[in-house]
Amino acid sequence: MIKGFSLFAALMVMTSFAVNTNISGNDGHSNTPHDVKKIALSFDDIPRHKGAFLTRIERREKLINGLQEGEVDQAVFFLNPARIDKDEFKEIHLANIDAYVDAGHVLANHTADHVRLSDMSAEEFLTDIDAAEKWLKPKAAYRPWMRHPYLDEGKGDKAKRDKVRAGLKQRTLLNGYVTVDSSDWLIDSLAHDAVRAGKALDMKALGNLFVESHVQSANFAHGLAMKTLERAPVQMMLLHEADVTALYILDLAKALKADGWEIVSADEAYADPLIEIQAQNAYAAGTLLEMLASDKGIAAPRWYERNTPKIMKKLFNERVLHEESKE
Ligand SMILES: [Zn+2]
Numbered sequence: 001m002i003k004g005f006s007l008f009a010a011l012m013v014m015t016s017f018a019v020n021t022n023i024s025g026n027d028g029h030s031n032t033p034h035d036v037k038k039i040a041l042s043f044d045d046i047p048r049h050k051g052a053f054l055t056r057i058e059r060r061e062k063l064i065n066g067l068q069e070g071e072v073d074q075a076v077f078f079l080n081p082a083r084i085d086k087d088e089f090k091e092i093h094l095a096n097i098d099a100y101v102d103a104g105h106v107l108a109n110h111t112a113d114h115v116r117l118s119d120m121s122a123e124e125f126l127t128d129i130d131a132a133e134k135w136l137k138p139k140a141a142y143r144p145w146m147r148h149p150y151l152d153e154g155k156g157d158k159a160k161r162d163k164v165r166a167g168l169k170q171r172t173l174l175n176g177y178v179t180v181d182s183s184d185w186l187i188d189s190l191a192h193d194a195v196r197a198g199k200a201l202d203m204k205a206l207g208n209l210f211v212e213s214h215v216q217s218a219n220f221a222h223g224l225a226m227k228t229l230e231r232a233p234v235q236m237m238l239l240h241e242a243d244v245t246a247l248y249i250l251d252l253a254k255a256l257k258a259d260g261w262e263i264v265s266a267d268e269a270y271a272d273p274l275i276e277i278q279a280q281n282a283y284a285a286g287t288l289l290e291m292l293a294s295d296k297g298i299a300a301p302r303w304y305e306r307n308t309p310k311i312m313k314k315l316f317n318e319r320v321l322h323e324e325s326k327e
Pocket of ligand 1: 044045110114148149150
């Protein structure tokens with residue numbers, strides 16, 4: 001079923017780019033246009049705290065069904081295993097993870113306890129990674145990918161960053177990088193706060209804001225990749241196991257496809273040569289493309305603007321709460 005669609009999507013994309021495809025940088029091994037838009041989806045912070053709209057089980061069902069209906073055959077779920085074992089909802093968390101795996105998705109390392117590299121030594125950080133590996137490795141759906149919590153690679157501390165990079169290499173762990181981000185966690189958190197405060201939410205507008213921002217961010221990343229790499233890698237979108245994400249994941253999958261994106265597996269995304277490329281940017285937080293663009297001296301904007309919390313919050317207040325801006 002997915003094959004038929006993929007071919008259709010690919011033809012659509014080829015047709016739409018036929019006029020302006022730049023073939024000068026083609027790698028030569030196929031006639032595939034250089035700027036075909038492909039994307040994979042990832043979900044962080046499993047198990048995540050309960051949200052404002054769904055139970056943990058309802059959220060899992062929404063996510064799985066939305067992905068299935070949206071023909072997303074394989075997403076990756078980045079786990080924090082210490083949060084499973086020490087939690088009173090352990091059994092539900094385990095059942096949820098089993099359900100993600102049964103639905104065809106894969107599991108990877110987000111540190112055991114969602115720790116921030118800037119807050120600790122390289123040794124402490126690697127110990128936490130090892131604890132997560134111990135839990136994850138026996139699973140059939142395990143993949144050797146590690147994603148830094150908060151996308152924090154130690155900020156300005158290059159020596160620490162390089163120690164961790166060397167430690168990951170020694171463990172044959174690959175960089176579970178992100179190239180597309182639109183702060184779904186922030187949209188979810190703003191919605192959560194509004195529900196708690198007893199405010200009325202325009203749920204249709206909430207879905208539109210979530211979907212529109214993520215499609216825009218994907219296109220922003222596509223443009224940034226073409227400028228920085230002069231080719232289109234498979235993009236990797238960062239999402240979370242959050243209520244708003246689960247509620248609108250099907251709408252997002254449909255909107256991406258309508259916009260010319262082909263949604264592919266996490267395995268295909270991380271087969272890209274980008275997985276071996278380490279950014280040198282001293283700040284080292286943000287998506288991999290943003291860091292590589294900075295390394296290469298690509299002119300701003302290198303940052304998708306709605307990832308600035310103030311901008312997203314203003315849009316949320318205006319569109320979802322229909323509140324006047326207080327600026
Ligand atoms: Zn995280």
